[in-house]
Amino acid sequence: xxxxxIIGISSSLIIDHDGLFPGYERAYVNKDYIDAIIACxxxxxxxxxxxxxEAIKHQVSLLDGLILSGGQDVDPHRYGQEPLPKLGIxxxxxxxxxxxxxxxxxxxxxxxxxxxxxxxxxxxxxxxxLYQDLDYMENSRLLKHSQGHDPSMLTHYVEIRKNxxxxxxxxxPKIMVNTFHHQAIDKLADDFVVSAASSDGLIEAIESTKMDxxxxxxxxxxxxxxxxxxxxxxxxxxxxxxxx
Ligand SMILES: [Mn+2]
Numbered sequence: 001x002x003x004x005x006i007i008g009i010s011s012s013l014i015i016d017h018d019g020l021f022p023g024y025e026r027a028y029v030n031k032d033y034i035d036a037i038i039a040c041x042x043x044x045x046x047x048x049x050x051x052x053x054e055a056i057k058h059q060v061s062l063l064d065g066l067i068l069s070g071g072q073d074v075d076p077h078r079y080g081q082e083p084l085p086k087l088g089i090x091x092x093x094x095x096x097x098x099x100x101x102x103x104x105x106x107x108x109x110x111x112x113x114x115x116x117x118x119x120x121x122x123x124x125x126x127x128x129x130l131y132q133d134l135d136y137m138e139n140s141r142l143l144k145h146s147q148g149h150d151p152s153m154l155t156h157y158v159e160i161r162k163n164x165x166x167x168x169x170x171x172x173p174k175i176m177v178n179t180f181h182h183q184a185i186d187k188l189a190d191d192f193v194v195s196a197a198s199s200d201g202l203i204e205a206i207e208s209t210k211m212d213x214x215x216x217x218x219x220x221x222x223x224x225x226x227x228x229x230x231x232x233x234x235x236x237x238x239x240x241x242x243x244x
Pocket of ligand 1: 218
């Protein structure tokens, strides 16, 4: 049997509002991540939110790759700022859990991909900062980055820079993506380069210059992989790297 990569997906907590147990906490992740990994011949494992370092360490020891999934805003105190009025919902528990997860994944040198919040978390973890809301960018060319409904629709272009991993994966200078973010990278972390940007100059993808497969994208490839071949390429690249 061909070896299958095991890909961990970070998850979140959701509070049940109605049903049998109002106020009850549940561990969850959007199913698209799971489907995308399986479609690429790998095995997904949802990593539940916990602050137990030993449990996280053990979980990461089972993995070949880690996806940091989308979700809440990162607490601005993590990058030395007080919260501004347009900051969204934050979760200090999830920040702490994913910081430990990322630290362990880096220590084990496995493939790491950040998606949306995941990209932002990587940037903050590595010492970069975020715009707490796109309004704080004071950018008159700013595109619409919250497209609203239909996650599988492509709504803006990103330009993929030369000599980057992403360019190698997509093999073209420009692709169209979906977009669901109200924050963006401000100061880029050291030892990272911008691998894609939208026409308003906003950073849409980054990659490490130090580690082999450690990158993030601001869009949601898992929501469009069924319809667009070039998104599948990104997951296939990631899964192949995880196997090495
Ligand atoms: Mn965008």
